[in-house]
Amino acid sequence: MATWQLKRETRDNLIQAGSTVANGKVVEVRDATRLLEAILRPGDRVCLEGDNQKQADLLSAALLAVDPAKVNNLHMVQSGVVLPEHLDVFERGIAKRLDYAYSGPQSARIAMMLFGGKIELGAVHTYLELFARYFIDLTPNVALIAAVSADRDGNLYTGPNTEDTPTVVEATAFKDGIVVAQVNQIVDKVPRVDIPADRVHFIVEAEKPFFVEPLFTRDPAAITEGQILTAMLAIKGIYAAYGVERLNHGIGFSTAAIELLLPTYGERLGLKGKVASRFALNPHPALIPAIESGWVKQIHSFGSEVGMENYIRARSDIYFTGADGALRSNRAFSQTAGLYACDMFIGSTLQIDLQGNSSTVTTSRIAGFGGAPNMGADARGRRHPSEPWLKAGQEADPDGQPLLRRGRKLVVQIGETFGEKNVPLFVEKLDAIELADKLKLDLAPVMIYGDDVTHIVTEEGIANLLLCRSSYEREQAIRGVAGYTDVGRGRDKKQVEKLRERGVIRRPEDLGIDPLDADRSMLAARSIKDLVHWSGGLYTPPSKFRNW
């Protein structure tokens, strides 16, 4: 006789097996590995929670300690490959296949292991793509997650760094999977319920809090005059020109410079209240002066940022907070917000080619995508109009029938023509192509495709790719802002001057900006300490950013 509840029965049996090492739902740290051996079967799909910020580090270590004779060939489906343990499980044969989104600090080792055949790669995704696949063809059998606290029933408090947890738990718990949470402490009553108890099957109380990386803190002291100049160009030539109110910023120094120029340069241009008021953005400390000066109306966040907890709590008019007063972040919702409700993405990259394709891959590193491709892409399903979106659409297709013409999201790449160690930002051919050849990938890992990019901003000027009418014009527009790189020096000077006359390229002087005015005294805060002062002492930076 056919049975239609096989998976549920299997799950219930595994939970029962796991319960032999648990007291209710609570499992001692020393029994965490035994628990995993009881609930995991060879070949299971496992989500080991980790992204670019928080990590289920205790459960990673527990998984690494399982007997590979009992647990092996796992298929890891997780946002971040960040901790060494995330790759050690492949070395030990516990895991075999990998689908992921981001691998920042492990990017070199992951490339080496892929090349050496230690890892069978499914695909590298964006966050939103991987989350989507959790509900279609990559649903986890077991999720190993991290939370701040739990009560004995299993209600979880994830605190400001909620991030991916609701999405991972939704996909796992409602499709006959098992959810194991490591928590910093077990309490009588959680401050707020982020994950209800009936979705959580086991809890392990860790001896130390889960690891969180302060990834979004940029020290204003390190911002250069070149970055200030590009920031001024972006504010006057793009924010003001399109009236961009709803946006997302990348994490680089150029966008940190923009955040710190809003209350000074932006104020002088009379832009307050007209631009940069609603964000899909992590709690960037560099945005504190703009918030304090009344620029920002609302921010929804993917995750939190170490040291910003008290500031966020005290500024609940701006941030999303829970009944306990602390931030509630949610990566899936914030990514969706960035994709559908923001009119602009602006961020940095490592390499841009002659058609505007960009990549953060170098020949020996696969850093993954994270969220940038979703932020930096036109949402083809978008239907609501807004002024910047319509204006960008009009620039791209001036002869189109206005009532049938799609708008365009502004996708802006900003950077200095030469990056760290004088490495040029502009290249004839992306390293990503060489890497794809080497690893026999079907697709080169392109962060943002050229046909989504609308503007490139460097210290030499702004290239508006919406106004280019041929791939040759596009190439010359890019060369025309590529400075003294080989790509820049390879420009057709006459063509570049023509593009400038048409406003496709705009130099600082075309915008009334004197490069000599790009001075650090224009930054609303010139150090981390200044940010602390702006916050009235509410921002408490992690020690690595303190020099006092």
Added chain:
Amino acid sequence: MENLSLHHPTRQSAVGAKKMAIVGVVASGNLEVLVERVLPDHECLVEIRTAAEGFGEVWKAVVADFIERYSPGGLKFSINDGGARPDAVSLRLAQAVRLMEEEQ
């Protein structure tokens, strides 16, 4: 270390009367520019001592654009470079010319 000496004729002499100025600092990724009003009115000399080797063509391009744009006749620039990016070089040279515009 690499030394470059770039000599250019200029359309005009530099504005101002200041004899000498210094801008920037020698640090990694930065540079120091000493500028002196010691040459005939329609000549300019840029002497470069740089920690980064193999960027001769880029220096020539940066300096040629600078001379074209500012016409700094009569000025001698001595650059002590700590591996600055070309945009930083352009900016420091422009800052040096502005300082020389002062009367004394």
